[in-house]
Amino acid sequence: MHLLLLTFVTFNLFLVAFADPNLSPYVIHEKRIGIPSGWSLAHRHDASSTLPLRFALKQKNIEHVGEFLLDVSDPNSPNYGKHWTASDIVRKFAPSNDSIDAVRAWFLESGIEAHRITLSSSKGWINVHVSVEEAERLMNTEYNVYKHVSGTKHIACEAYYLPEHISKHVDFVLPSVHFDAKLGRRSANDGPDIKVGVPGSGFNGLKKAGVFKDSFTNLENCDQATTPACLRALYDLYHEPQATDRNSYGIVEYTPQAFVQSDLQLFAKNYSHDLVGKSPGLVSIDGGVVQTTQTGIDYNGESNLDLQYGMALVTGKQPVQLYQVGDLVEGASFNNFLDAIDGSYCTFEGGDDPNQPGIYPHEDGIYPDPNPNGYKGKDCGTVKPALVISTSYGYNEADLTYAYAARQCTEYAKLGLQGITVLYGSGDNGVAGSVGNCLNDNGTQSTDGKRFNPGFPASCPWITSVGATMVKPNATVFEPQPEQACEINIYSGGGFSNYFAMPDYQKYAVEGWIQKYGQEYVNDYGNAWNSTGKIYMQSRAIPDISANGANYVIAIDGAFTFVSGTSASTRTLGAILTMVNDVRLLVNQPPIGFINPALYSSNATLALNDVTEGNNPGCGTNGFNATVGWDPVTGLGTPRFLGLLGVFIPAQFDVTALVGGTKITL
Numbered sequence: 001m002h003l004l005l006l007t008f009v010t011f012n013l014f015l016v017a018f019a020d021p022n023l024s025p026y027v028i029h030e031k032r033i034g035i036p037s038g039w040s041l042a043h044r045h046d047a048s049s050t051l052p053l054r055f056a057l058k059q060k061n062i063e064h065v066g067e068f069l070l071d072v073s074d075p076n077s078p079n080y081g082k083h084w085t086a087s088d089i090v091r092k093f094a095p096s097n098d099s100i101d102a103v104r105a106w107f108l109e110s111g112i113e114a115h116r117i118t119l120s121s122s123k124g125w126i127n128v129h130v131s132v133e134e135a136e137r138l139m140n141t142e143y144n145v146y147k148h149v150s151g152t153k154h155i156a157c158e159a160y161y162l163p164e165h166i167s168k169h170v171d172f173v174l175p176s177v178h179f180d181a182k183l184g185r186r187s188a189n190d191g192p193d194i195k196v197g198v199p200g201s202g203f204n205g206l207k208k209a210g211v212f213k214d215s216f217t218n219l220e221n222c223d224q225a226t227t228p229a230c231l232r233a234l235y236d237l238y239h240e241p242q243a244t245d246r247n248s249y250g251i252v253e254y255t256p257q258a259f260v261q262s263d264l265q266l267f268a269k270n271y272s273h274d275l276v277g278k279s280p281g282l283v284s285i286d287g288g289v290v291q292t293t294q295t296g297i298d299y300n301g302e303s304n305l306d307l308q309y310g311m312a313l314v315t316g317k318q319p320v321q322l323y324q325v326g327d328l329v330e331g332a333s334f335n336n337f338l339d340a341i342d343g344s345y346c347t348f349e350g351g352d353d354p355n356q357p358g359i360y361p362h363e364d365g366i367y368p369d370p371n372p373n374g375y376k377g378k379d380c381g382t383v384k385p386a387l388v389i390s391t392s393y394g395y396n397e398a399d400l401t402y403a404y405a406a407r408q409c410t411e412y413a414k415l416g417l418q419g420i421t422v423l424y425g426s427g428d429n430g431v432a433g434s435v436g437n438c439l440n441d442n443g444t445q446s447t448d449g450k451r452f453n454p455g456f457p458a459s460c461p462w463i464t465s466v467g468a469t470m471v472k473p474n475a476t477v478f479e480p481q482p483e484q485a486c487e488i489n490i491y492s493g494g495g496f497s498n499y500f501a502m503p504d505y506q507k508y509a510v511e512g513w514i515q516k517y518g519q520e521y522v523n524d525y526g527n528a529w530n531s532t533g534k535i536y537m538q539s540r541a542i543p544d545i546s547a548n549g550a551n552y553v554i555a556i557d558g559a560f561t562f563v564s565g566t567s568a569s570t571r572t573l574g575a576i577l578t579m580v581n582d583v584r585l586l587v588n589q590p591p592i593g594f595i596n597p598a599l600y601s602s603n604a605t606l607a608l609n610d611v612t613e614g615n616n617p618g619c620g621t622n623g624f625n626a627t628v629g630w631d632p633v634t635g636l637g638t639p640r641f642l643g644l645l646g647v648f649i650p651a652q653f654d655v656t657a658l659v660g661g662t663k664i665t666l
Helices: 062-073 086-093 097-109 132-139 228-235 261-271 297-314 334-341 402-417 504-528 566-586 602-607 641-648
Strands: 026-031 039-044 050-057 117-119 125-131 143-148 153-157 159-163 170-174 207-212 249-254 281-285 320-325 388-391 421-425 464-471 483-485 495-501 539-542 545-548 552-556 559-564
Touching: 026 170, 050 097, 050 132, 062 086, 062 402, 062 504, 086 402, 097 117, 097 125, 125 132, 132 143, 132 159, 159 170, 170 402, 228 297, 228 545, 228 566, 249 297, 249 566, 261 297, 261 552, 281 334, 297 320, 297 552, 297 559, 297 566, 320 334, 334 402, 388 566, 402 421, 402 495, 421 566, 464 566, 504 539, 545 566, 566 641, 602 641
Parallel strands: 249 320, 249 388, 281 320, 388 421, 421 464, 464 545
Antiparallel strands: 026 159, 039 143, 050 125, 050 170, 117 125, 143 153, 207 559, 464 483, 495 539, 552 559
């Protein structure tokens, strides 16, 4: 797999390595272009303070992870569906002893005593406890304390250097140039609230469209309000699951985001009677709790949407797992969740990375949490991942350094190797990033930037990126082409990655779009977007697929409200794919796993509804237009459940006999 970083400039800068002739010259390892929006430099960090450093070691064979994944995910491969075990993953990708020995020897030669050096159980990280002064000397840098407008503090440096012979063994170092810091709420005197309970500063929540007073059940009005019945009609989703004991659907939430059981029941009584009396299966990660003290749409809207629709569409027969991540004190990030479902990903063994009160020298939640009432454990490889995992949250790609994003993207490939389907929304701001931020010429972000700003993990080539559509005004779900790109309250995120190269599975579809339409956008927008004809390697394009994301009716605070977002479309697609897994398991086939190679294959033509209207404006432009075939607004289009069964169920099985309750045939 080739990864491409366009906003990160790599160059060699030779420095004196301490005065020790045994150490090689230093080279720059990572450099940050600017401070993210909302942050400012507060002061130099205290030189005597303790700074736990974590060095992510380069993983063995990792350059081939994409090839391995496609080998088990491409329906034309002889190894299709032959997924790996967790042990297979560890054996194939564990860093080499050469990398471990080289970094450890460097620490010792630099005066770091052996008792301050620890190796994670996965052998993927080396941790060293040093003072700020030692860290600055070790990496030829300066550490500062930065402050966000919310009051959150963060430790970072502008750039850091490693000896040339060490740099080749290290992916990245934490803390360093990264600003993947979690934000809390502002105080009452600091202005408007920051959205809470999210793994990054970029996510700005659902778009509320108004209050809905009537109990909507008429399929003739799905252009005005979306309900489970509308979605079933749009996507042929009429199936009673039968392999529920082997199947699983996981929905991820980050504390203090929490669903409300009484709202779930109100929704069930109106739109999904088989959910009456039911609740999701709570899987608490790092002290995750469904809190009830903070309420309202900012705290409950996202989780209420996710659980109400995720559960309704797979019916009351199929249990749904709620992965609630992070305690009320520390919160959590994507990496904390990944730690829990894959022990080989854990950044450190419990207790060896202490927190500093009032300062966040880390990108992820630190557990055990030393704060009062904090979670005193560390969940590492404790959770069996569901077969389909759906997440609503995300960052702007530019919020993270390339090395950090690439490391996490690789983990999603590992999940795919194990037969797990991972879905992320493509974003709600068209070609702009979350909260409408766009890129400036120097790579920084602002609301008046002119360059397109893709999201992450949506841009990772090893997940399925989900855009949003809507039923056309005055159209009904019974029409041949009832949908267009979403233009109610949100615009479907789409475009091209600045970090990741185009994977082989989407080249045919995307290159067809480039040849037919791409030049007009180059002419209109110039360098505003990462046009694949003007860079060294073609870029990962998003989204892959879409689903309705407009005017979902949800129960919140005991009443019904409209909300819109790729959160909604991602949850719907996850439910549909869970039902596809149900049928596969019923005929003793392995789960679908990473679906993108199958979606982009010629066999999937009848499995998708092409969406050809609407656009996704942002960054002072009209964005891209939906067109025939793949486009950077709605991807390949929207799913047809029975059509997907035609792709994923072997030909010798009678699909119509396996699907209960449907009136539609292939």
